[in-house]
Amino acid sequence: MKTPPVQELLTRDEGLATRLRRAREPMLAKELASRAGWQQSKVSKIEAGRQLPTHDDLDLWASLTDTPPDVLELWHAMLTEAQQARRDWARLVRDGQAGVQNEYNRVIAECTDYRFLETTFIPRFFQVPGYTRAVLTESYQRLGGAQDIDEAVAARQASTGLLYDTNRTFQVLITEPVLRWQPKALTPDVMRQQLDRLLNIDGLQNVRFGIIPLDQPVRYFPQNAVELYGDVGFVEEWFTERRLxxxxxxxxxxxxxxxxxxxxxxxQARQLILNVLNRHPH
Known part of the structure; x- marks a missing residue:
């Protein structure tokens, strides 16, 4: 979760992105973009909180939407706040993953309904420590940052105990490659432990677990991994996870x-896991 806190700040009910959208309406986004000399995608990204405007952008936006000076002044103050939040979050990622995992844990603790679609990794709630370590090691190699691997593993593993809280419900759907793909840092022994854990979790009463197999037609290709924590959602991208x-x-x-x-x-899901496990090298 690299940028969602900033996006949340921008898109909340009284956030800057929300205020800009309301100021623009009922003018169409493409009309504002045309008048400003921008691509329409720029307006869409700003209003979705996926791109920070500049202070000059705010001046032009206000001019085109007849926004009063006192409101524009508030926009500038909110942009300064968002810029600082983005710097703080970038520093958090640069300085280590433990803080990122703890930020996730705060989101997780605030809801009781979890729905995942995972296309690459075993979902966080189901991970054994060795698997978590391998996944976070791959993340460090790809993104860089401080090497606080022990603290980051402990922080992510802290959420796995929620599976045994019967007041919480988990609906977890994975694709078959999740059972087979593994980071290079993962040893065969740890992967077998991980598959064994999936077999045990499938019996929990508050867990709905399913696997989309490779050898059957599907109505939609599951292109992105998605995590829904109640009304809060994230979709995974290559270098970040975007808040929905x-x-x-x-x-x-x-x-x-x-x-x-x-x-x-x-x-059927259990048998597929066993088939993969039996073919896994010892």
Whole structure:
């Protein structure tokens, strides 16, 4: 979770991105972009909190939307706050992953309904410590940052105990390659431990677990990994994870529910895990 705190700041009900969108309406985004001499995508990204405007952008936005000077002054103050938040978050990532994992834990603790679609890694709640270590090692190699691997592993593992809280429900859908792909830092022994853990978790009453197999047609290709924590959602990208807008959370929730119709569950899912486990090198 590299940028979502900044995006959350921008897109909350009274956030800067939300205020800019309201000031622009009922003018269409493409009309504002045309008048400003921008690509329409720039307006869309600013309003979605995926791109910070500049102070000059705010001046032009205010001019084109007849925004009063006192409101523009507030926009500038909010932009300064968002810029500082982005610097703070970049520093957090640069200085180590433990803080990133603890930030996730705060989001996780605030809800009781979790829905995941995972296309690459074993979901965080199901990971054994050795698997977590390998995944975070790969992240360090790709993104850089301070090497606080022990603290980061401990922080991520802290959330796994929530599986045994029967007041919380987990709906976790993975694709079959998740069972087979593994970071180079992962040893065969740890991967076998990880697959064994999946077999045990499948029996928990508050867990709905399914696997989308490779040898059956699917109604949609599961292109992105998605994590939904109640009404908060994130979609994974190569170098970051983007926080979803409210309507996107609903869209992904519906899409994931449809994909469950193509999933193996219960004994069929268990048999697929056993097949992979039996073929795994010792």
């Amino acid at each position: 807008l409210a309507d996107e959370v609903e869209q992904y929730r519906g899409l994931i529910e449809e994909l469950w119709q193509d999933a193996l569950t219960g004994e």
